[in-house]
Amino acid sequence: MNLRNWLVHLYPRAWRDRYGDEFEALLEECLHTPLDVLDIFLGALDAQLELSHESNWRLMNMNNKLRTTILIVFTAYIAFIIAGFSLVTFADDSPLVPLMQTNAALSAAWTTIEVGSVIALLAVVIGGAPLAWTIIRRALTSQRKDLRLLLVPLYAFLALMLYTAFMVAAAFEWIHIPGLQPVVQNGVMPLANRLFMTGEILVFILGAVASTFAVWKVVSRSEVGQETLPLPGKPTIRLYEFAFGPALVATCAMLVMFAATIVWGWLAFSARPDLFSGNMGPLMSSTRASFAFTLILMGLSSGAACFGLARGRSAQNHS
């Protein structure tokens, strides 16, 4: 931590959240003499004494923490989706599908995962839509250039669609790729197929990471927070406070899906342990390793979402 950074950290956190960046930029240009340092000491003391006790500063602090909560839950949700795709990859078109038709408990666990994914998606859309709309509207009126970052998810989606279309064209042999086999036989995937599939997984993961980063950047730079949402028959509620409810629902859905995946895996392993010694994971990777990766990623993302929610709840209680 350099001197400028240290001086900025003398100010209360709520003040830093609002002015820290621009104040540090100012110090890069005008921190020349010990008198300047003394002046900053006095300014920080004044801010500590005067500002940190005021209700609007506490409110700003709460909004910042709630914003971080929403972003953490959103990021956790994206990571959970990646884990979910890994799960679907080895469950889809595998001998586990007919097994689920005969095994009621296995089928119930899978249905729980499916219902959980729909609930989580709805929660993310319901919580995120008013925020996204307000941020875009404000960014358009203030002509923020970083609004272009919101095109990243669109580009990522288009890239995935184009790659998928390319794969379909190759699978139907509309285009010829040397070494690529339209149908993989005997569980042996040729190198060309492996590279092709790796490409799609990379496009998907990179797209998800880039989109999450772009959304995080736009939202964290946005000054949305005091805007309210009129709800019929209820007092107005601030946007981040409103989004907290759906974030809670999405987190609960993730936890339920995580638990259901453990149960599903245990039931599937009990019924057909031989399937878990095969290579049904993405790119015909080890089923066990793939399932372990899925569980670890699901567990980590659910844990991160719970941490974010606890942080947000604590901010609400202290405001």
Added chain:
Amino acid sequence: MKLTDYGRFSDPALLILSSLAEGPKHGYAMMSDIETMTGIRLGPGTLYGALTRLEKAGLIQALPAESRRRPYRLTAEGITALREQLKLLQKIAATGLKWLPTE
């Protein structure tokens, strides 16, 4: 709220508002402007102490950041407060000058 309510920050507040009367400026531009205009160099802590209070009182408004610098502009309330204060100072200056013995 009147500018005199800002206590030790009232002078910097007046200087900042006067600087912003010319148009939106970020912190460093305000400091340079005030130094050129009056010969007074506001320290960074003093400048941001006054900016914080002025923004909170609604006399100035932050604009979207340009890189890491954030410009500020006067609000309608800020223009009114500045005008009142400058008129008062003008009246004091005129009276003081009138009462002073001629050189």
